[in-house]
Amino acid sequence: MRYFYDTEFVEDGTTIDLISIAFVAEDGRELYLHVDGYDRDKAYRHEFVGQHVMPYLDGKPTTPRDETARQIAEFIQPGADLWGYFPSYDHVALAQLYGTMMDLPRHIPMRTNCIAQLAQMGRVGRIPVPNDAAHDALADARWTRDAFHWLLQHGGR
Numbered sequence: 001m002r003y004f005y006d007t008e009f010v011e012d013g014t015t016i017d018l019i020s021i022a023f024v025a026e027d028g029r030e031l032y033l034h035v036d037g038y039d040r041d042k043a044y045r046h047e048f049v050g051q052h053v054m055p056y057l058d059g060k061p062t063t064p065r066d067e068t069a070r071q072i073a074e075f076i077q078p079g080a081d082l083w084g085y086f087p088s089y090d091h092v093a094l095a096q097l098y099g100t101m102m103d104l105p106r107h108i109p110m111r112t113n114c115i116a117q118l119a120q121m122g123r124v125g126r127i128p129v130p131n132d133a134a135h136d137a138l139a140d141a142r143w144t145r146d147a148f149h150w151l152l153q154h155g156g157r
C-alpha cells in the first residue's frame with residue numbers, strides 16, 4: 001500500500017528537529033501527530049517556521065517521540081511504499097524517531113519516493129493541485145496523495 005506523508009521541522013544545517021508528522025494511507029486512514037520534545041523557542045524564532053508552520057499547531061496536543069514512533073510503526077503495514085514531496089529531510093526525520101538507520105523497523109521502507117521526480121519524469125512542470133493549508137503536515141500529506149494521483153493520470157512520457 002502507498003503511504004503519503006509530510007513532516008514539519010526546524011533545521012539549522014546540523015539538526016532536523018521534528019515538529020509534526022502526518023500520514024495518509026491509500027485506504028483512507030490518516031495519522032497526524034504534533035511531536036513532543038522539539039525546541040519550541042527555536043521553532044517560533046525561525047522566520048519561516050514561526051510564521052507558516054506554528055500557527056497550525058497552536059493548541060494541538062503533543063505526543064511523545066517514542067509514542068509517535070510506536071503509532072507510526074503500527075500505522076504502516078508491511079509492503080508499504082512511502083511517498084513525499086522533496087522528502088529527503090522528511091525521511092531522515094521519520095527514521096530518526098527510531099534511532100539510527102539500523103534501528104528503523106524492518107517493515108518501514110528505507111527510502112521515500114518523491115512525486116517531484118515523478119513529475120520530472122512525466123515532463124510535468126507544475127502540478128496543478130491546490131493546497132489551502134500548505135505547511136500543515138496533514139494538508140501537505142493529503143496534497144501529496146492528490147498530486148500523485150493527478151500525475152498518474154496526466155503525467156505523459
Ligand SMILES: [Mg+2]
Nearest residue numbers: 006007135140
Ligand atoms: Mg509540509
